[in-house]
Amino acid sequence: MNSDLPKVLHEIGNFSMLQHVIYNAKQLNPENIAVVVDQPLIERLKCFEDIQLITQESTLGTGDAVKTAMRNLKELPDLNIVVVQYGDTPLIKSSTITKMVSYLEGKTLVCLGFRASNKEYGRLIIENGSLREIVEAKSDKNNHEEFLANAGIMVACAKNLRELVEKIECNRSTHEYYLTDIVSIAVKSNLNVGYVITGGEEATGINNRNDLIKAEFYFQENKRKVFTDSGVTLVAPETVFFSLDTQIARDSVIYPYVFFGTGVKIESGAKILPFSHLENCLIKSNAEVGPFTRIRGNTTIGNKAKIGNFVEVKTSEVGQNTRIKHLSYIGNAKVGRRVI
Numbered sequence: 001m002n003s004d005l006p007k008v009l010h011e012i013g014n015f016s017m018l019q020h021v022i023y024n025a026k027q028l029n030p031e032n033i034a035v036v037v038d039q040p041l042i043e044r045l046k047c048f049e050d051i052q053l054i055t056q057e058s059t060l061g062t063g064d065a066v067k068t069a070m071r072n073l074k075e076l077p078d079l080n081i082v083v084v085q086y087g088d089t090p091l092i093k094s095s096t097i098t099k100m101v102s103y104l105e106g107k108t109l110v111c112l113g114f115r116a117s118n119k120e121y122g123r124l125i126i127e128n129g130s131l132r133e134i135v136e137a138k139s140d141k142n143n144h145e146e147f148l149a150n151a152g153i154m155v156a157c158a159k160n161l162r163e164l165v166e167k168i169e170c171n172r173s174t175h176e177y178y179l180t181d182i183v184s185i186a187v188k189s190n191l192n193v194g195y196v197i198t199g200g201e202e203a204t205g206i207n208n209r210n211d212l213i214k215a216e217f218y219f220q221e222n223k224r225k226v227f228t229d230s231g232v233t234l235v236a237p238e239t240v241f242f243s244l245d246t247q248i249a250r251d252s253v254i255y256p257y258v259f260f261g262t263g264v265k266i267e268s269g270a271k272i273l274p275f276s277h278l279e280n281c282l283i284k285s286n287a288e289v290g291p292f293t294r295i296r297g298n299t300t301i302g303n304k305a306k307i308g309n310f311v312e313v314k315t316s317e318v319g320q321n322t323r324i325k326h327l328s329y330i331g332n333a334k335v336g337r338r339v340i
Contacts, residue, residue: 020244066179086152089205109155111153112195116147122137123135130187130192165179236257240256240257255272262280284302306323311327317335319339321337323339
């Protein structure tokens, strides 16, 4: 990333890649979420709540990371399902993981693939409907225009995963342990390995700033569709930008060039007019905000209130039917009902 900031802490939708992975994992209601990190990163992640941090003493590859995790999760019951996700593949949906889990029955391991034309991706080698091996791009002798690429996500029972990762051998050329090797290890032991296919946008992995731009684009496009499908009107969708945690109820109308920072909740029937910037606020039903308005800092705008042109409201509560029409700053205040 050519950055002083660790890759997984770069943001999409105003949240780090790692926060996206954790957020989607929490939608599955897991018993535990563990994040494997190296020592320099662990101090930055201590603020993450309800997350078990496991230190990888030496960064010896993905196989070593999962092996370290399983050794630290000794009390994990054998039949519990473990989902392995990468911190730099942040757009994987919880529904995709659910599909993989449901497909695990009767199989030792399930991997996630997607159709791609980028020659740099590792490939899933499929024979007779079963996954036989995952190989690096340079090791694939078939030069296909399109192929099934490896998204890196795996699902297995704890017992099977623990046994398989312990059998991974160190790669002689890179001196790393590759998690993908467990597929061929399982196949050689006559174990059944399955795969699920998802879209390439969802499986986007991020290795540089250009990948980050693409992921932001895919995230915003998906978020716009989620809101319009749920009954929100976006007058010019391509000009509106959301955060991961943005909440908007149906029958709300969002006008062009609105930016949603973190912590925004919009109730039903509200209108957010053009060129407004919102963060850490609650806009109640049938309120109207904008144009050219900034709302921030734990602010609540009451039902049917109107906040107009070039108004900034910070850390305040504005009551029902109150009007603050233009050229005003309201800070650290409580404004009652029907104030004009």
